[in-house]
Amino acid sequence: MEDKMPITPRTLSGFKDRLPKEAYAKSQMLKSIINSFEKFGFSPIETPHLEYAEILKKQGSDEIQKEMYHFFDHGNREVALRFDLTLPLARFISQYKNDLGLPFKRYCIGNVFRGERAQKGRYREFTQCDFDFIGTESLGSDIEILQVIYQTLSDLGLKNFTIHINNRKIFNGLCQSLNAESYTAEILRIIDKIDKIGKDSVTKELQDKTPLQKEQIQVLLDFISLKQEGDSLQFLSSLNHYKNINPTLKEGLEELESLCEILSKLIPQNFYTINLSIARGLGYYTGIIYETILNDLPNLGSVCSGGRYDNLTQNFSNDKMSGVGASIGLDRLLAGLEELNLITQNTPAEAILIPLNNLQYAYTFAQNLRNLGMKIEVYPEITKPQKAFKYANNKGYKWVIITGENEESTNTASLKDMQSGEQKDQLSLQTLSQIILDS
């Protein structure tokens, strides 16, 4: 035993522990999010954290590939930790498509891993909440994904957010009309950086890396900076004359019109807007796309993004499989809710019981309160009251229940309000529980 040096307790750089307060907030968020998903009949699926590396390789950007955790397992198979939930979904759909039935809607909540350079607010392991509708091109599925975004964020207590909606076809049509169709992906990638690097740098980069002329770039940037005034349908009708430019662009605008006609009955207008500058850098989107901004925290970035794609399962088969879906960045959203003070409850229980003499009486009293539907912690030791009260205070309890000799002999408990300092002695189970429930 002498040679056993203590090991320093530490986490890997870029990885995060969550202490109870934060983990509880996250678990409450997840409960709410799952409930919102289920309101629409989304079912969960689960896939492993580890996949054959070939399932995940050659996907996503070069950067994501470099950041992937991969290694050889006990059976000398090359395996990798998933870096998103989309590639496992594509593998899952391809593997079980005969059992699942189409259209297939599912949500999936899980951790993903990217060995990114460590920086503030970015972690190498983080939680994604994806919800997708696979195997249908119906506008209904686009509508529902947007409804779920609205419902989910509203259910979390958010009251001031905007879903920015665009259609990739509008952009594709524009690029076609400028004879730059084969550069569409590159143009999108550059345009996507406009908020970060500004209009001048975007112009310069487009000039350097694409065949677009300065005037063409101007046309493009002017178009995407058109801002919605009035409601979405009014704005779209003000764009009618652009439909002549190109059939793809026309299709894109018309899809948005059909979408907004129905959306206007389902989501209050102040929660969504047409925003022609939304690009979604990822190559696989082909139709309606969206990002969601908390208006009080514009710098947080999008908390829920997604859109329609045409060919989810292309690596696994030649069957085209289209779908629409979105992903909530849970860690970012949690940071946002914390900053907006929308996370208030620290501890799952409503009150703590401090036993002063008899554990049996204390545990029975607590259990009777639980049987009335309350959540009750019991301080597990008979100790100096100060020590137990300090513990209750540190955990943020408003209500402390005390059972001592007097309470036991009268089959009651006393109740202290830690905020006002007021204590009510020897209350019956019913009276005591009513006071806590009414507070």
Added chain:
Amino acid sequence: MEDKMPITPRTLSGFKDRLPKEAYAKSQMLKSIINSFEKFGFSPIETPHLEYAEILKKQGSDEIQKEMYHFFDHGNREVALRFDLTLPLARFISQYKNDLGLPFKRYCIGNVFRGERAQKGRYREFTQCDFDFIGTESLGSDIEILQVIYQTLSDLGLKNFTIHINNRKIFNGLCQSLNAESYTAEILRIIDKIDKIGKDSVTKELQDKTPLQKEQIQVLLDFISLKQEGDSLQFLSSLNHYKNINPTLKEGLEELESLCEILSKLIPQNFYTINLSIARGLGYYTGIIYETILNDLPNLGSVCSGGRYDNLTQNFSNDKMSGVGASIGLDRLLAGLEELNLITQNTPAEAILIPLNNLQYAYTFAQNLRNLGMKIEVYPEITKPQKAFKYANNKGYKWVIITGENEESTNTASLKDMQSGEQKDQLSLQTLSQIILDS
């Protein structure tokens, strides 16, 4: 593109996807388990799936060490996937003990990884639900862990299970009295296999690998095969004369007496029993220990086991940190609930709405039902009714809501009971929702 061969969609051997029905059952279980934990004021914590390998090395059995997934990351650090939630807890407690405050109670639900030889019902990634009470030696914490086991399994709908309780001190005392104290761990390991390999093989192995004589082995095996008759307190008092054998054994029996006195007021006697043969092979237990058997499925093995330990953080510091905790084997429990037909609901939603003509009317009607608190799926396409009905049937829906022209013109919907085949036409929102809620 020509050289792009389709990749076979497959999971790694020993890893498991969960399709919606199973994943939904698991998520419902988790919701119930978390709620049970929170009734007692347990808060969650989260630790990463990846740790420095040194945190996890030289722990657990040699077998577990061989099964550990470890590799070198981008920064050439040796990292490993956690194989349980206990070592990360020990690291966590050592790292944050000044912030957490003692006693510290937490639950943690997460996946762990062991590259075991693939066999039926055993997976290389599986979910554990741990709940522990750290930094207190009070009997209160032992009681509460047992209460939580009872509450959690009851809340899941289980009505016929038994928590088998023992105290490691009884066994330690016996070994001391047989002058075999230094072989206690080895003797425990062998005894733990008695259900698998039988009494004769255990006897032989004890003769081969320990200094115990045949008569001593007989004493040991006779003692641990004493069975509870009557209630636990009666059984314990029938063991009174054993207290003279050894002070450690005496302490063990007396602790069980104190425990059962209080337990008898909190848990019905038919849900727990003293079982002197429970050994819990793991070396770190030092006090009261327990396993939980579903009596209708005795071969399933224990679905929730745990006990008291003395020195959780020994690898990280010289401070002794005792505690008590248990772990639910979620995958095993899920298999058990499925076998007992306690999992009935297949789909989160209560009904599916099939739109026959107007998506806008359909989506609005569905949202109005959701606003009444219902969970409603909408079939996302206007298509041949047979196709949509087949989809509804495959997903196991009892209720199908239909909106067509007639319904729209009367601001109603029709409702079909898929079990009886009966259809009621043109019901108002209120009438329709009442029928579903009453069913």
